[in-house]
Amino acid sequence: MPAAYRWHVSSGVAHPAGDGRAWCRLAHAPVCPARDAAPEASALDGLRRDLALHTRRLIDTGVFTPITPSSRPMAQPDGCRPARPVVQFLYVRYLAAQPVDEIQCVAQTRHRDRCSQRLLTADGPVGVWRLVPATATRGQLALPCELMxxxxxxxxxxxxxxxxxxxxxxxxxxxxxxxxxxLADWEPFDPMLHRAHIHNRLPNHVRRPRPTHHENGTAGS
Structure with missing residues (x-):
C-alpha cells in the first residue's frame, strides 16, 4: 500500500500516516467503486477493481442493495449532535441534561429568576470532542471494542x-x-445504564454562542 494513502487510528484520532504495522486503514473515497477515480489515486486502481467485482457479486446474490439517489434519506441538521452528551471534567465523566451549547447557569439573579446565560460562551475557553473507549466504573466490565x-x-x-x-x-x-x-444537571455517567446516550461519531459541528450584551455583564447579575 503506498505510504501516501496509509491511515491509522490512535486514541480515537485518525492520522494520515502508517504506524509501522503490516496493515493500515484507508480513506473511503479513493477506493470507492461508486465514485470517479482521481488521477492521483491510480496506484489503487487494482484495489478499486477488486472491490467493484466483490460489490457486484453481493448485488447479484441479493446480499447487498445499494441506495439510489432517489431513496437516499435527506441529511438532517445536527444529526450527530448529542441531545445528552457525555462531558468530562475533573477526570470524571458526567451525562448532561441538554446539548453542550445549551447548558444553562443555575444561579439566581437579582430579579429572583434563573440566570439565562450558558456555560459555553463565545469568548471563553472551550473543550474538545474526542472519541474515547467506553470504559466502565465501579468495577463493571467495559463495553467491548466501543468508542464514544x-x-x-x-x-x-x-x-x-x-x-x-x-x-x-x-x-x-x-x-x-x-x-x-x-440543582446542577450532571448525572454520573455509567456506560451500562446510559448506553442509549453513547454516540460513536463526533458531532458534525459544534455550535458556539455568538457574543451578546448578556455576556458583557448586563444580564444575570
Missing part, C-alpha cells in the same frame, strides 16, 4: 472545570453570594 464521543474539558484550568461542575456562568462564579435556583 466525549466533550473533554480536562485541559482547561482547574477553576474553569470547577465552574462547569458548579454549572455557573462566569458572572455568577465570581459572585459567590448568589444562591442556586436549581
Amino acid at each position: 464521543a466525549v466533550y473533554d474539558l480536562t485541559a482547561l484550568p482547574y477553576a474553569e472545570q470547577l465552574r462547569w461542575r458548579m454549572q455557573r456562568c462566569s458572572t455568577h462564579t465570581a459572585t459567590q453570594s448568589a444562591a442556586d435556583l436549581a
